[in-house]
Amino acid sequence: MDSVHARPIPSLINFRSLDSSRSSSSSKNRFVSFGSGPRNGYSPDVMEASNGYKRKIVTGSAGYVLEDVPHLSDYIPDLPTYPNPLQDNPAYSVVKQYFVNVDDTVAQQIVVHKDSPRGIHFRRAGPRQRVYFEPDDVLACIVTCGGLCPGLNTVIREIVCGLYHMYGVKKVLGIDGGYRGFYARNTITLTPKVVNDIHKRGGTIIGTSRGGHDTSKIVDSIQDRGINQVYIIGGDGTQRGASVIFEEIRRRGLKVAVAGIPKTIDNDIPVIDRSFGFDTAVEEAQRAINAAHVEAGSVENGIGVVKLMGRYSGFIAMYATLASRDVDCCLIPESPFYLDGPGGLFEYIEKRLRENGHFVLVIAEGAGQDLLAESIHSMDKQDASGNKLLQDVGLWISQKIKDHFSSQSKMTTNLKYIDPTYMIRAVPSNASDNVYCTLLAQSAVHGAMAGYTGFTVGPVNGRHSYIPFYRVIERQNNVVITDRMWARLLSSTNQPSFLSAKDVVEDKREEEPPTQNLDEEEDSDDTAVKKEVSHM
Ligand SMILES: Nc1ncnc2c1ncn2[C@@H]1O[C@H](COP(=O)(O)OP(=O)(O)O)[C@@H](O)[C@H]1O
Ligand SMILES: O=P(O)(O)OC[C@H]1O[C@](O)(COP(=O)(O)O)[C@@H](O)[C@@H]1O
Numbered sequence: 001m002d003s004v005h006a007r008p009i010p011s012l013i014n015f016r017s018l019d020s021s022r023s024s025s026s027s028k029n030r031f032v033s034f035g036s037g038p039r040n041g042y043s044p045d046v047m048e049a050s051n052g053y054k055r056k057i058v059t060g061s062a063g064y065v066l067e068d069v070p071h072l073s074d075y076i077p078d079l080p081t082y083p084n085p086l087q088d089n090p091a092y093s094v095v096k097q098y099f100v101n102v103d104d105t106v107a108q109q110i111v112v113h114k115d116s117p118r119g120i121h122f123r124r125a126g127p128r129q130r131v132y133f134e135p136d137d138v139l140a141c142i143v144t145c146g147g148l149c150p151g152l153n154t155v156i157r158e159i160v161c162g163l164y165h166m167y168g169v170k171k172v173l174g175i176d177g178g179y180r181g182f183y184a185r186n187t188i189t190l191t192p193k194v195v196n197d198i199h200k201r202g203g204t205i206i207g208t209s210r211g212g213h214d215t216s217k218i219v220d221s222i223q224d225r226g227i228n229q230v231y232i233i234g235g236d237g238t239q240r241g242a243s244v245i246f247e248e249i250r251r252r253g254l255k256v257a258v259a260g261i262p263k264t265i266d267n268d269i270p271v272i273d274r275s276f277g278f279d280t281a282v283e284e285a286q287r288a289i290n291a292a293h294v295e296a297g298s299v300e301n302g303i304g305v306v307k308l309m310g311r312y313s314g315f316i317a318m319y320a321t322l323a324s325r326d327v328d329c330c331l332i333p334e335s336p337f338y339l340d341g342p343g344g345l346f347e348y349i350e351k352r353l354r355e356n357g358h359f360v361l362v363i364a365e366g367a368g369q370d371l372l373a374e375s376i377h378s379m380d381k382q383d384a385s386g387n388k389l390l391q392d393v394g395l396w397i398s399q400k401i402k403d404h405f406s407s408q409s410k411m412t413t414n415l416k417y418i419d420p421t422y423m424i425r426a427v428p429s430n431a432s433d434n435v436y437c438t439l440l441a442q443s444a445v446h447g448a449m450a451g452y453t454g455f456t457v458g459p460v461n462g463r464h465s466y467i468p469f470y471r472v473i474e475r476q477n478n479v480v481i482t483d484r485m486w487a488r489l490l491s492s493t494n495q496p497s498f499l500s501a502k503d504v505v506e507d508k509r510e511e512e513p514p515t516q517n518l519d520e521e522e523d524s525d526d527t528a529v530k531k532e533v534s535h536m
C-alpha cells in the first residue's frame with residue numbers, strides 16, 4: 001500500500017473562518033464554503049473568498065489551521081500516480097525519512113501563548129513518495145521576471161539539475177525575457193551542460209522584463225507548446241502574474257503545475273523568512289558604505305551619502321547599517337523623517353560633525369518620497385509593470401544637505417554621494433544565497449512533481465513550505481519600526497527616531513501581525529506605527 005495514504009489523517013473538526021483572529025466584517029475575509037472532499041490524505045474545506053481566491057483550509061483541534069495549496073487532483077479526477085524516482089536514486093535511497101510525511105506542516109507562528117490559537121500552518125516542502133508525472137512526459141519551463149537579483153542564475157541552474165538528476169526529466173525550456181517571452185520569442189533549451197557555470201554570473205541567462213503580462217496569451221502558449229510544469233521566478237508583481245496564470249490553467253482544466261519562486265532584493269515578500277539575494281545585497285552594500293566612510297573620514301567635515309535599493313521596504317538599508325557600524329543615520333521608507341528644526345536631520349548631522357568630524361548617511365531609495373514630492377513637482381510615473389517610478393532621493397538629499405550647510409551654517413562640509421544600487425543587484429549570489437537558492441529550486445521541483453500547483457515556495461521559520469499564491473501577494477513585507485530590530489538600529493546609530501508620541505498610533509488590528517522577516521523576535525507590540533501596502 002502506498003505509505004502516503006497509510007499515514008494518519010488530521011482530524012477535520014469543523015468549518016471555520018480561515019483565521020479566527022481576523023475581522024469577519026472585512027469583505028476581504030468573507031468565505032463561502034462550496035465543497036470538500038478527501039484529497040492527498042487531507043480533507044480540506046474549500047472556501048472562496050469574496051476576491052475570488054479559492055482557499056483550501058484544514059482545521060484541527062487546538063486552533064490548528066492548515067492553509068493548503070491547490071493540487072492537480074483538485075480539478076482533474078482520477079490522475080494516475082507513480083513511484084518517486086528518487087526511491088531508486090543511489091544518493092537518496094539510503095537517506096532515512098527522506099520523503100516528507102503527508103501530514104507534515106510548518107507553523108507560521110512559533111511564539112505562542114498558553115491559551116492562544118496554534119495559528120496558520122503551511123504544507124511542508126519536499127519529495128513525496130508518489131509523483132503525478134512520469135519523467136518522460138514532463139516538459140518544464142522556467143521564466144524570470146522583474147528586476148535583477150543575485151541568485152537568479154543559481155535558481156535556474158538548480159531547477160534544471162534537480163529535474164534532470166533527481167527525477168530524470170530531460171525537457172526543460174527557458175522562456176526568453178520574462179512573461180512576454182511566452183508569446184513573443186523563441187525558447188532556450190536548458191540542460192545541465194548549458195547551466196553548468198551560470199551560478200557564477202550575475203543577472204539571468206534567460207533574460208527578464210517588466211510589463212507584458214497577458215494571461216490568455218501566456219496560457220495559450222503553455223497549452224500549445226505542451227508545457228506541463230511552469231517555474232516562475234520573480235517578485236510580488238511576478239507572483240501576482242503567476243497567480244492569474246494558475247487560475248486560468250485551472251479554469252481550462254489543464255494538467256499543468258505552476259510553481260512560484262519568490263525573488264526580491266528588497267525582501268518585500270511576506271510570510272517567507274527572507275528572499276534569496278538579500279544576504280548578498282547586504283554584503284555588497286558594505287563595500288559602498290565602507291567607501292563612503294573612508295571618503296568622509298579623510299576630509300574635514302566629510303559627509304558620505306549612500307543610496308541603497310528598497311522601493312517600499314527598507315530591509316537592505318537597515319541590515320547593511322546594522323552590519324557596518326560606520327553609519328550615523330539610516331533612512332528608510334517606513335520611517336518618516338524631517339530635515340529642519342529641533343530633532344531634524346540637519347541638526348543631527350551638525351551635532352555629529354562637531355563630535356566626530358565626519359558623517360555617513362544610508363538612505364533607501366523609497367525613503368522621503370513625500371518630502372521630494374513637496375519640493376519637486378513631478379507627475380506620477382510608473383514603470384511597465386505599474387510600479388511607481390521614484391525620484392532620486394540620494395541626489396535630492398545630498399543637494400539639500402549641501403544647501404543647508406552652505407547657506408544656513410558656518411560649517412564647511414565636503415559631501416560625496418555614492419549610488420551603488422545596480423552594482424549591488426548585478427553581482428552573483430554569495431555562498432549562503434547559493435545554498436538557499438538550491439533549496440528553493442529543489443523544493444519547487446519536488447512540489448510540482450508531486451502534483452502541487454498554485455504555490456510559492458519558501459522557508460517559514462527555517463522550514464521550506466508551499467504557500468498559496470494569495471498569501472504572498474496580499475500584502476508587502478515592511479520593516480516594522482516599532483519592533484525590536486529597528487530599535488536595535490536606532491540604538492546602534494544613535495540617530496533621532498523622528499517620531500513624537502503623537503505619531504505612535506494605536507493599532508488594535510485583529511488581523512494577523514505582519515511577519516517582519518529576518519527578525520526572529522517578531523512579536524510586535526500592540527501599539528504600533530505600521531505601514532502596509534495592501535494589494536487586494
Ligand atoms: N497584478 C498583476 N497581474 C499580472 N501580472 C502582473 C501583475 N503585476 C505585475 N505583473 C507582471 O509581473 C512581472 C514582474 O513584475 P514587476 O513588478 O516588474 O517585478 P517583480 O515581480 O520583481 O515585483 C511583469 O511582467 C508584470 O507585467
Ligand atoms: O530600474 P528597475 O530595473 O526598474 O529596478 C528598480 C527597482 O528594482 C528593485 O531593485 C527590485 O524591484 P522588483 O523586486 O519589483 O524587481 C527595486 O528596489 C528598485 O526600485
Ligand SMILES: [Mg+2]
Binds near residue numbers: 146235237264
Ligand atoms: Mg516588486
